[in-house]
Amino acid sequence: MKNVKLLLMSLMCVAGMLSGFPGFAAELSPSFPVKALRSPAAAVTPSFQPMTSAAKASPPAEASSSRKNTEEGNTATAKESAADADGLSAIEKSVIAKAGAEDNTRPQPYEVQGLRQFGYNFFRPSAAGFAPLADIPVGPDYVIGPGDRIILNIWGSAEGTHELEVNRSGEVVLPRVGSVKVWGITFERLPEVLKTHLSKIYKNFDLNVTMGKLRVIKVYVVGEVKMPGDYNLSPLSTLINALAASGGPLKTGTLRNIKIKRGGKIVETVDLYDFFLKGDKGKDIRLQPGDTIFVPVIGRVAGIAGNVKRPAIYELKDEKNLGDLVDLAEGFLPTGYLQRVQITRVDAHDKRMVADFNIDPKGAGKSLDQIVQGITIQDMDIVKIFPINATLRDHVRLDGYVLRPGIYALQPHMRLSQLLSQDNLLTEYYKDAAEITRLYPPDSHPEKIFVNVAKALAGDPEHDLELKEFDEVRIFSRWEMEEMPKVRVNGEVQRPGEYRLFANMTVRDLLMEAGNLKTSAYLKNAEINRISKTGESVSSFPIVINLDQALKGDPKDNLVLAPFDEVTIRKIPNWAEEKERYVTLRGEFRFPGVYPIHKGEKLSTLIERAGGFTDKAYLRAAKYTREPLRELQQKRMDEMVAASEQEILRKQAELATTASSKEEVEATKAALESLQRSVALLKTAKAEGRLVIRLEQPDTFKGTASDVELMGGDTLEVPQQPHAVSVLGQVYNPTSFIPENNEDVAFYLEKAGGPTRNAEKCDIYIVRADGTVLSRQQSSFGINWSDSQRRWTFGGFMSTSLEPGDTVIVPQRFERIAWMREIKDMAVTLGNLALAAGVIVAAGL
Numbered sequence: 104m105k106n107v108k109l110l111l112m113s114l115m116c117v118a119g120m121l122s123g124f125p126g127f128a129a130e131l132s133p134s135f136p137v138k139a140l141r142s143p144a145a146a147v148t149p150s151f152q153p154m155t156s157a158a159k160a161s162p163p164a165e166a167s168s169s170r171k172n173t174e175e176g177n178t179a180t181a182k183e184s185a186a187d188a189d190g191l192s193a194i195e196k197s198v199i200a201k202a203g204a205e206d207n208t209r210p211q212p213y214e215v216q217g218l219r220q221f222g223y224n225f226f227r228p229s230a231a232g233f234a235p236l237a238d239i240p241v242g243p244d245y246v247i248g249p250g251d252r253i254i255l256n257i258w259g260s261a262e263g264t265h266e267l268e269v270n271r272s273g274e275v276v277l278p279r280v281g282s283v284k285v286w287g288i289t290f291e292r293l294p295e296v297l298k299t300h301l302s303k304i305y306k307n308f309d310l311n312v313t314m315g316k317l318r319v320i321k322v323y324v325v326g327e328v329k330m331p332g333d334y335n336l337s338p339l340s341t342l343i344n345a346l347a348a349s350g351g352p353l354k355t356g357t358l359r360n361i362k363i364k365r366g367g368k369i370v371e372t373v374d375l376y377d378f379f380l381k382g383d384k385g386k387d388i389r390l391q392p393g394d395t396i397f398v399p400v401i402g403r404v405a406g407i408a409g410n411v412k413r414p415a416i417y418e419l420k421d422e423k424n425l426g427d428l429v430d431l432a433e434g435f436l437p438t439g440y441l442q443r444v445q446i447t448r449v450d451a452h453d454k455r456m457v458a459d460f461n462i463d464p465k466g467a468g469k470s471l472d473q474i475v476q477g478i479t480i481q482d483m484d485i486v487k488i489f490p491i492n493a494t495l496r497d498h499v500r501l502d503g504y505v506l507r508p509g510i511y512a513l514q515p516h517m518r519l520s521q522l523l524s525q526d527n528l529l530t531e532y533y534k535d536a537a538e539i540t541r542l543y544p545p546d547s548h549p550e551k552i553f554v555n556v557a558k559a560l561a562g563d564p565e566h567d568l569e570l571k572e573f574d575e576v577r578i579f580s581r582w583e584m585e586e587m588p589k590v591r592v593n594g595e596v597q598r599p600g601e602y603r604l605f606a607n608m609t610v611r612d613l614l615m616e617a618g619n620l621k622t623s624a625y626l627k628n629a630e631i632n633r634i635s636k637t638g639e640s641v642s643s644f645p646i647v648i649n650l651d652q653a654l655k656g657d658p659k660d661n662l663v664l665a666p667f668d669e670v671t672i673r674k675i676p677n678w679a680e681e682k683e684r685y686v687t688l689r690g691e692f693r694f695p696g697v698y699p700i701h702k703g704e705k706l707s708t709l710i711e712r713a714g715g716f717t718d719k720a721y722l723r724a725a726k727y728t729r730e731p732l733r734e735l736q737q738k739r740m741d742e743m744v745a746a747s748e749q750e751i752l753r754k755q756a757e758l759a760t761t762a763s764s765k766e767e768v769e770a771t772k773a774a775l776e777s778l779q780r781s782v783a784l785l786k787t788a789k790a791e792g793r794l795v796i797r798l799e800q801p802d803t804f805k806g807t808a809s810d811v812e813l814m815g816g817d818t819l820e821v822p823q824q825p826h827a828v829s830v831l832g833q834v835y836n837p838t839s840f841i842p843e844n845n846e847d848v849a850f851y852l853e854k855a856g857g858p859t860r861n862a863e864k865c866d867i868y869i870v871r872a873d874g875t876v877l878s879r880q881q882s883s884f885g886i887n888w889s890d891s892q893r894r895w896t897f898g899g900f901m902s903t904s905l906e907p908g909d910t911v912i913v914p915q916r917f918e919r920i921a922w923m924r925e926i927k928d929m930a931v932t933l934g935n936l937a938l939a940a941g942v943i944v945a946a947g948l
Contacts, residue, residue: 194412194436213489218408221415221431222358222379226351241314241339243291248338248392249273250318253285255297259308266315279304290314322390324349326398327356341387342373345396356398359420363388364395374420380431405480407432409488410439419480425462426475428486440489441471449483499570503578504532513572519559520567522576532556533579539568540575590664592617594672595624604668609661610653613670625673626651631662632669677702686813688713690821691720700813706796707805709813715801721824724872724908725798726791730816733792740790795874825872825908830855832913833862842907849901851911863916867900872908 247253253267253275267275273286283300285293294312301310319335322345329350336345342363352358358375370388377383390396405428406416412433422428425444429435441463448456460478464471480486498510499522506527514521519539534557540549554566556578561567570576588604590613597618605612610631614620631646646662650672653660664670686709688695693714700709706727716722796809798821804810827839828851835856843850848869858864868878879900905911 211490211493213409213487218406218414218416220354220404221413221417222375223351223354225375225379226347241290241317243289245290245314245338247273247285247288247290247293248318248320249286251338252315252317253293254313254315256311256313257301257305257308258310259305261305261308269318277301320390320392322393323395324398325395327353327400328398329353336390338389340390341384342371342390342396343375343378343384343387345390346398352398355401357401357418359418360399360402362397362399363390364397365391365393376418376420376431403482405482405484405486407486407488410436410490411488412436419482423480424476425478425480425486426472428480429475435488438490440491443489445487445489446478446480447485447487448481497572499572499574499576501527501576501578503538503576504529504580504583505578513570513574517570518567519554519570519576520562522570523556523560523578528578529580531581533581533584536579536584538577538579540577541571542573588666590667591669592672593669594629595621595674596672597621604664604666608664610648610664610670611656611661613664614654614672620650620654620672623674623678624650625675626654629653629673630671631664632671633665634667684815686815687818688820689818691717691823692821693717700815704813705805705810706813706819707801707810710801710804716821719823720821721872721908722798722800722821723906724822724825725796726820726822726874727794727796727798727811728792728818728820729794729814730792731814732794733790736790736792740788793874797873827907828905829910830913831910833859833915834913835859842905845904847902847904848911851905852901852913858913861916863914866914868912868914869903869905870910870912872906877903 247269249269249271251269253269255265255267255277257263257265263278265278267277269275269285272282272284274282274284276282277297277300280300280303283297285296288296294310297312298310301308317338320338320340321333321335322340323333324345325331328346329352331349334345334348336348342361346352346361352361358379361373361375362369363371363373371386373386377385378387401418403419404416405419405422406414407428408414411429412435414432417428417431419428422431425446435441442461444460444462446458446460448458450456462471462474462478464474467474495510497513499513499517500510501522502508505523506529511522519537523537535555536553537556537559539552539554541552542549552568554568555563556566558566559568589601590604590608591601592613593599596614597620599617602613602616610629620626627649628647629650631648632643633646635642635644648660648662649657650660653662655661684699685697686700687697688709692710693716695713698709698712710716794811796811797807798804798809799807826841828842829839830851831837834852838855840851840854848867852858858867865879868876870876877900881900
């Protein structure tokens with residue numbers, strides 16, 4: 104057991120070293136000197152240098168995780184290493200590896216990841232191919248035994264099909280014949296034996312014998328396997344089938360010295376490497392009942408990593424030198440660096456050592472086989488085959504504005520013009536300069552050389568330089584090195600904007616590039632703004648052309664453009680855009696819709712074109728909106744809402760110092776919260792842009808003050824009579840009522856329960872259906888102007904008659920102290936803003 108534990112610890116150490124080469128390299132290289140044996144004579148004389156105590160003191164971090172992967176019971180389905188995850192073999196990586204001159208300017212670290220013990224993944228759970236096949240014909244050498252079933256077909260003088268089972272005595276019972284002993288007879292001899300016994304009873308017959316269900320044999324699998332125990336297997340099973348049934352050998356178990364015991368004697372010793380490496384199953388014998396398969400502890404091991412065809416950790420049997428280990432790995436890759444092969448060796452119970460060997464046969468006077476056979480391999484050795492220098496030699500690189508960039512072979516005395524063949528240069532390449540990056544001795548530092556491409560192609564030796572190894576030639580686009588000349592077209596074209604100026608491009612060419620003129624373009628003249636650069640000053644001047652003649656190609660007006668010219672196409676005077684030429688009529692018109700207008704047209708004319716109003720039209724509630732007015736109102740609303748919001752925040756901050764009692768604090772807080780809700784509502788509201796007009800029937804409306812001149816985008820909406828008068832604010836039942844003829848404010852307030860205690864009765868106001876407002880302050884002397892009756896009325900504000908669509912607003916009363924009056928002022932401001940937005944908002948609502 105002591106030896107087994109030592110072996111397990113050694114395997115863990117190996118796995119730790121090789122689980123990730125960056126950590127492995129960090130452990131080896133800086134911590135101890137490496138004696139590199141470069142000469143051929145020294146290649147066969149290993150010289151190991153012990154590792155320093157610093158290296159022994161702290162094993163690499165990868166060792167702890169790798170140790171888990173080597174524990175007993177771990178399967179080969181453990182997480183693959185990063186190197187294997189990409190699915191590329193060492194050969195594939197060598198073939199597709201990028202290489203160039205830049206590889207010679209930086210370190211080329213050698214990485215080894217995930218080096219594994221060879222052969223154990225053959226028995227992974229997904230490898231079902233090793234399971235015994237029970238549905239194949241038995242061979243002629245199959246030995247009959249108890250439990251086998253034999254199917255006997257007879258025809259001729261006697262006919263029948265009989266299924267015969269071999270009993271524990273090894274006999275079968277034949278019809279009319281009796282018991283016949285078949286135990287130990289091969290399947291090849293079975294028909295002859297049966298026919299001999301049947302011939303004693305029957306004459307002139309034939310028979311056919313096949314095997315039915317085969318018996319089950321019990322074998323034992325013990326030793327270093329994942330699931331040791333007894334197994335019931337098919338009699339066709341072999342050693343490999345039994346090992347697969349047990350999960351395969353552990354990584355602490357041998358693959359090269361597996362023993363089959365029968366009757367207390369070893370009948371065969373199997374080396375699975377013969378099967379894994381050569382496909383030789385000569386010793387994979389068929390098992391017999393009671394056989395025992397014993398898997399001893401693994402023997403000597405050595406690993407080989409890097410540039411070999413099959414890197415792995417191999418178990419050693421008769422292999423004693425490096426050549427034998429390389430043969431197990433199927434040889435070196437051409438990318439292997441033979442001038443330095445490194446072996447890491449474990450000096451048992453003491454230290455780890457490392458040595459470098461030069462096995463390059465060039466100049467050694469020996470073949471490679473002779474050299475590697477002279478290097479002894481010991482238990483736990485790790486051999487690393489480093490890669491050759493990845494730098495690609497004898498090449499130049501062509502980059503930039505070319506058709507086929509990349510690496511080109513450097514020919515003897517090759518010049519730049521040979522590399523820059525005309526079919527490789529893209530259109531509009533920069534002729535005046537190309538960049539060559541060249542490495543100069545002794546330290547291969549880069550320097551840049553600029554040459555003229557046009558002169559190089561013409562054969563000028565000053566520019567058509569002879570190329571050197573690792574030269575990098577870069578060709579530029581013309582527009583990388585020059586500012587692309589552009590011109591701009593604005594105004595009445597389909598696609599105004601900036602365009603590239605081509606050689607001999609004219610005004611008409613630019614207009615075609617921009618999608619041609621719009622219908623609204625003014626053809627009598629257009630303007631070209633041109634830049635004049637003289638010495639150190641720049642100025643611009645206009646050029647006026649006849650656009651109609653320019654489109655016809657007249658060279659007098661169809662001028663050739665200069666860089667940075669800006670062409671402006673004007674619009675026909677008085678041309679109205681689509682949004683400026685239409686007015687929308689909605690609601691109770693005979694023919695509502697969208698109408699085009701002409702400049703100076705009045706509203707009365709448009710109403711006549713729409714057929715006038717329907718019988719249901721309620722002219723008092725007509726709403727006329729205008730887009731420029733809406734934009735102005737929205738701007739003012741946004742400014743005042745922002746100011747009110749800041750004022751509310753300021754009042755909230757002053758609340759604690761201004762109020763004199765808890766009741767005042769609560770009252771002020773409630774008022775400010777109400778104002779905040781109003782501000783939040785106004786933030787989402789949009790100004791209507793309403794213009795208050797007094798609409799009448801067409802025969803009397805024409806020529807009145809409300810018969811305004813139309814503008815594009817105007818909207819007139821005439822609703823039906825709303826049949827409601829609303830009372831809102833500080834009343835006991837804010838709601839709407841059916842209008843009654845000639846009833847006044849007092850009547851509707853009484854129906855709403857009258858003002859509450861918190862109502863500000865002096866500030867009650869009416870919002871008329873046409874958008875006008877009448878407040879109680881305007882009726883302080885008891886005299887009012889009635890729009891509907893067109894006369895002065897008497898009786899005060901409460902006697903004002905209300906019409907359908909009117910709304911009575913009863914605002915909230917605030918305390919008569921200075922700071923509460925300021926809150927009231929803000930409430931009034933918000934109420935005015937709300938009217939502009941068409942939203943009923945007031946303090947306390």
